[in-house]
Amino acid sequence: MRIEDLDAYEIVEKRRIEDLNSESYLLSHKKTKARIALLSNDEENKVFSIGFRTPPKDSTGVAHIIEHTVLCGSREFPIKDPFVELVKGSLNTFLNAMTYPDKTVYPIASCNDADFQNLMHVYLDAVFYPNIYKTDKIFKQEGWHYEMEDESSDLTINGVVYNEMKGAFSSADDVLSREIQNSLYPDTTYGFESGGDPDHIYELTYEDYLDFHRKYYHPSNSYIYLYGNMDMAEKLDYIDKNYLSKFDYLEVDSEIATQEGFTSPKEVRKPYSILESDSELKNTYLSYNCSIGSTLDRKTYIAFDILDYALCSAPGAPIKKALIDKGIGQDVYSEYDNGIKQPVFSIIAKNADSFQKDEFVKTIVEVLEKQVKEGIDKKALMAGLSYDEFKYREADFGRFPKGLLYGLQIYDSWLYDDKLPWIHVEANNTFAELKKEVDGDYFEKLIVKYLLDNTHKTVLLLEPEKGLTEKKDAELADKLAVYKASLSKDEIKKIVRETKELKEYQETPDDPEDLKKIPLLKLSDLKKEAEQFKFEEREMDGVKILFHDIFTNGIDYLTFVFDLKNIDAEDLPYAAVLKKVLGMMDTKHYTYGDLYNEINIRTGGISGSISTYTDSSDVKKFETAFEISVKVLHDNLLYAFELVKEILTCTKFDDTKRLKEIFGEQYARLSSDLSSAGHQTAALRAMSYVSPAAFVSDQVSGIGYFRTLEELSKKVETDEGAKEISEHLYRLCRLIFRPENLLVDITGTEKEYENVPNESVKFAKALFTDECQKGNLEITTTKKNEAFVTAGQVQYVCRAGNYADKGLKYNGALRVLKVMMGYDYLWRNIRVLGGAYGCMSSYAKNGDSAFVTYRDPNLQNSIDVFEKASDYLRNFEADDRVILQYIIGAISDLDTPKTPSGKGTYGLTAYMCHAKMENIQKNREELLGTTKETIRSLAAYVDAFMEDNCVCVIGTADKIEESRSLFNVVEQLVKA
Template sequence: MKTQLKLNNFSVSSSKNFLKLSNVVNIKEGQILEGFMVEQVTLIKEMNLTAIKLGHLNSGAQYLHISRDDSNNVFCIGFRTTPKDSSGLPHILEHLTLCGSERFPCRDPFFKIKRKSLATFMNAMTAPDYTIYPFSTQNLQDFKNLQSVYLDSVFKPKLREIDFYQEGWRMEHTDPNDKKTPIIFKGIVYNEMKGVFNNNQNIFVVRLLNLILPSHTYGIISGGDPLHIPNLKYQDLIDFHSRYYHPSNARFYSYGNFPLEDHLKFINDRYLFLSNKINTSTTKVPSEIRWTTPKKEHISCRPDPLIANPNRQNSIAIASLCTDINDIQETFNIYILSQLLLDGPNSAFYKSFIDSNISTGFGPMTGYESQCKDTVFILSLQGVQKKDFEKIEQIYKETLIKVIEDDFNEEHIDTVIHGIELQIKHQTSNFGLNLLFNLSPLWNHDGDIIKSLKINEAISNFKEIIKKDPKYLTFLVKKYLLQNNHKLTLTMSPCHDFEKQFIEAEKNLLELKLKNLIPEQLDEIYEKGQILFSEQQKEEDINILPSLKIKDLKTDVDRYEISDIEVSNVPVQLSIQPTNGVCYYYGILNTSQLADDLKHLLPIFNDVIIKMGTEKYDYRTWNRMVQLKTGGLYFSNHIVENKNNAYTYEEGIFIHSYCLNQNVKEMWNLWEELFNQFKLTDLQRFETLIKISAAKLTNGIAEAGHLYAMSSAASLVSPVARLKEKVSGLEFINRMKLIAQSKDMSLLLEQLQQIGKQVLKKSHLRSAINLTKESKHDILSSMESFYGVLKGYPIEKDIIFTTSNPIKLNNAAVHHILPYAVNYASKAILTVPYCHPEHVPLQVLSKLISSIYLHSEIREKGGAYGGGAKLASDGSFMYYSYRDPNSTRTFDIFDKTWEFLSKHNITENEIVEAKLEMFQTIDAPIAPGSRGLAKFKYGLTDDDVQHHRQQIKNVSKEQLMDVAEKYLSPNIKNLKIGRAFIGSHNSDLKSRNDENWITLNHEQIEAQAINIS
């Protein structure tokens, strides 16, 4: 639950575009527009936008419009929702509102409209104290379509009891068609929340919030506790909607270059003009009553078999309640303080706890939580020993005292300020959404959202405060951290019976509910299961939902000015873009010349190379230099398949950085220092970084289990996917666990030095740069100086491809045993690469079966949180399920795809919808700093993409059925098929004899590998 400074992710367009916003220049404060009173009109120069705040005269609904020259328009409707128990009421209501409405009575219109749209984003989200329904799109008609469905869903939902059973919870027979099978708990949200708590750090985050803010809505689990969700009654949900989803409690948000008046007229005419204002004060969150003495609590979690040291599976957090969210300047100041104390190797707590090896790294919740009514400063440590809990509390106190005595380094403060200023200039394609997500918590508590947009003012105020009182930051340390009695120390340790205890509690809850039921009520459970199953089988008319057509798509891909040049004989792709005074640099260092044993270490090299310092600078000085002049120097894996051949690929290291134009020379100096003077000799520092990396990797598995399952399954059929699994999948995570357990890492460090000597030169470097026309001459001149002093000489001008051998086995499967309450399943089939004529029909097919078959079978009937299919560029056709209570049933669903398609009459509308979903990605907006990267990284020219777009438009039903029969039919021999399953022990998988299942028990193994060569 780590949150960041409001607006610290935001990006802006080139200021010269601001004058194009003619649709708001005549809007004045006090003006009445379509039933709304204009309350504020404010120009925010640093973001090149105009913020317009309005209030609806009849209902009191609030409206914020951000007018900006950005085609990626955003709309959102939100409500303050403050539940009083952990039954998941607002979360289940969020699901249920999107299950049919007055104007759109079809089942589940949210997912159905999604495939009729070009939305660049669609979702609904439940926070502890608010619920929001946002979307974004570049198409005006699409905007109107989505707006109509979203608004009707929240204001006029059907809220059917049968949908409550499906989305929330129900008791039902394991097989709803067999009355003799056991009765169990089912429900999409029920299983979703079991999946959320697969992650121990999620347990820690939620309990910390509950305990430090116990008196109101933060004291419960708004998403729902699986052991409390079955206490929710259908009528409770109806009452909650009536109370909280009233226009008086609504907040509307729109962003972009579409006309504001059109939005207002639609909302007022359709939903608000007859609404009367009601009192919403009861929905407000009160300030937490401050404690007079600090508190301590201890909780349990499940053991994590992938953590390197079983004695260091403990976590501790020390959290202090700070200021009210509405004190905007104070929250800004505390954010800066949190960065100084917690961010990077120069921060005080990093030195105390990470460098000292007391902890393997900060927990994911570490930071300044500024999204609650009362903000919270949190230090969270993972990978600690239980015996060190008291020692950590003492070190925490001693560190704060030392900070007060020594004060903060002025240059360190400058690096934090520089980071904020750079982020204001840095551009992303989803600015409007980031703005919404950062403003929503403050707006939810009636804060001054216009003031919060004025980042430059906040920076100036901070600098003025520091100038007047140089000890101001140490004053904040005393006030909020050292002398604050509202402080919670929360510790967490693994319990080997944790999962067993949950299963037992779930069983007891079920037995309690069943015990008092008479036979007629037991019959009713079966009958309701039959009704729901029948409802899920119904064919329905989804043509009542508005839809775009293929003719609504743009005719050509967006084309950008890109040229290929050489600078000091190094190939450079040059792209002139409106980058708002920021220079973006990218490079690919080919690594095909490395020995295989070194290639497998590249992810580790990429992780540590920037964090170890250089010959001239220790790692702390080096980090400060990088942060003071750039947005960071980054290294990552680069494995990209040849668009024409599934068995060849480019392997290398992708590097990138960005900086303000005036800092470009310093950025080149930093890269030069790293290339020519890198230093990988500090063994203690290296061991620390390895432990941090290993801990971070294990934290991410439960949240992205479907991605790890797909990677594992694809690695059994595709040689390119096999390599990716080795450097980023579960296989790599397990290897990192073994490395972190090593008592001597000196040999490994020597190997990384060999990698550095071989790859950090311009011999196999190609690069790209995005910059403004005005800065082109100066930046390229300084780039030439940089390249001129690099070691080596470019010997290849084209992309260097590596050729791999096909995988021999045709059928393989792996079960990764991890102690999870729900599962992740995947099946992969090797098909054809990107440029093969069958690739596009397969892509469209993956979207088609996801919407017309897999969604219903896996989510609606199976109760999983999600499921679908996708096609990778290397030709791996992958099925997946996410937070899935089932195992073999899901694989059966995957296997029966062709059977379904052979009986289902695919309609033209279904094909159009599958194509539209493809274009959501292909035609998504690209930020100026990233334009041209498709060509640079993947070799895809604008003409390639346009050809691909045209192929999608031309795909026919016959082509879809042909590729479906060729690759998905069970009768086809010699297909390469891989399966992967992540979850607890499951004997049913072994009964699938023809699939060749093997088991990797991560609870026991020290080192296991899959032999598929």
């Protein structure tokens, strides 16, 4: 069967897209006018998605709540959570759903044909025939509901989306992005919060929620996308016969309105919450925001990303430098959002003061006018252009299938013009055009048109307000108390009854026959053999080289690995500082701005990291390495060696002014990152109490590093302190970047390897060889059990420990346990019953283990759930089908396809960990052989790590105080 033979569809366009090595089709479903875009190619990792235009008319989060709830049971799959059942038992390489300001998208991906078909089936049934019309309990669980345990209880509000968005609104950076969009487009869908504002979510009625689904979740308002190596005609025929043909055409008014341009710029002020003990000084966000035409302008779509780099994002860029020099903000950056109908370009000064607003605007305008008059630095434009083009050609999105990212990007045009899905993913010609424009005044004209003469812009101040969270919580509590007082006894009894009924609904097991309706692969469908790692250890003149012979399409992936065994434990945070400043300061031959441009013109990026590698034969041993990674087109490989050599051996650390700038920027960013990713922060900190490897990671990237950064930010203010810091960095370079510490890791083909040995030897000879006093990386851990208070509205709760210290050895079945706990015991008790947005567990090969919650309204309740986990496992009951689900889910996580760079990293990790293929295969067989009895035996592992009783929480003052006895230390995450 050919696509051309399908009577149900009209082919709007068919052509080859060489940029993507794909045959493209644009179709329309004749009966419903559903839009279909196809990219047929030889990619094994297949992608399907269905999306809908879903413009909200308020901030109740209706679109977001529907995204959650349609995945909670459907006509053919009537169980309470088909999404979870799929995650448990699918070989998916991606499975999720996303709510955007103007659309909702349901994408899936899998390399397995049968699995792909199953996922597509469940998702299509979910969006078109959800169970949300059968019971309001789905809406209450995922959206919001009033909650009262008994008639004397306080009236409260709970719900997964409600708590998720309380977490989102706890991040000032997230609030800023939201308010910028709202300020520029107040009369459109972008003037509302599609995810839901916690202050308004509880205004959404069940009836309005259902009406939203009826209106927008119709084939006539749908966008269907298929990518990869599959029988496209067969898939289209299936979609038509089973779903699209069952509907008639419906006129759906979902067009995204265009905001009329402002006649003059506007100023907007909004508050965000800080703790009572926080300072209001240097805590304001200043932003200069401009509307940038239409996302359908394919040239401007990319051009402004290049301007973003050249004007502000790059170190030393003119706007960033001018504002920092004037002391306006610790962290100055720009953002370009081209994923909406009218893109936004913003210049942001973080940790500034409100009174600096006028000077902020004046400085930006002066710099822009100067750029127009004197011309933008051509090298900066070429660097930004080269970087974007490299990323586009490489198409390496890590664990995310590239077909998925293409599918999401096409909405940037397709959503606003049915005939233009490909203009941004087919970009080679656009890059070629822009290269020609660098020598002219095209980019300068963009500045004049959109950043200077444009009246459609705002200046937004996000200002700190002490105790705003507590104030809002108190107002809501008062409002709920007044509401409860207004209720009759019968109405109160009704809420109590409905609270109990909801919990009974949540706790009632699904009908086993309904569970079997979720399609499931067989054990025989799973690969029995573990993926082979690939490396060959070579050497030339004493320099060790690790070679991964892998086809990379002309891109070399080069990593310089330096053993950190000769530094002291106290040096770890300084090593992390070193990682941050390298490439960001002047060197012998470059200013830091020129260096950054040179890097992006010559390479696809140079990045640093500090990694720990556990010895597979003795998990008490581990190595710590300082790594510099480069990706580069093969023709520029020699430049990569030269640039890294320049950075490691010629950096000038005695530029006090520049050190202050970097510390200020890092402090501002990390203070936000630690709280917004509180689950990772808490888990790393909790494990650092007993695990030397986790202690290292915390000292170089977690709270341990942040505390050192706080100290250094003060120390660098004095001449003596600045001198001490720079001398420490010079000393570390001489300790770390030495030939005897070096391993050169290269991923590419044998042909591309040809020049690597000689260049590696030359590189090693340029490293430090002078005598120096070496340290000894010995780690001592201490259990602290800390709580870190933030101005947020939710908790991140972790209980951690180590099972290997109790004599237990890693078992491949622990991967099954991770899936099972994350989507059964923890999911049911933490998310479904507790209302937290997320929950997870981890069990590393070195024994480090943790239970963690994410955006959690509770604290003590979650700790109690953790405590009962091993009892649950000891009494675990499940049939073979359920066990198979967990096995498939674990294999899916293990077998995610790797990019060429990912394969190289897999080989490097195996080498550094002294891994043996027979042990990896043994662990896989343990995973595949997991039984009910195996799961029960793993209760011992949970008991073992829980015995350490390591607790770390990031959360609100009131919840932490309620459980004060858990903690030895309580302090603010970000100290005043």
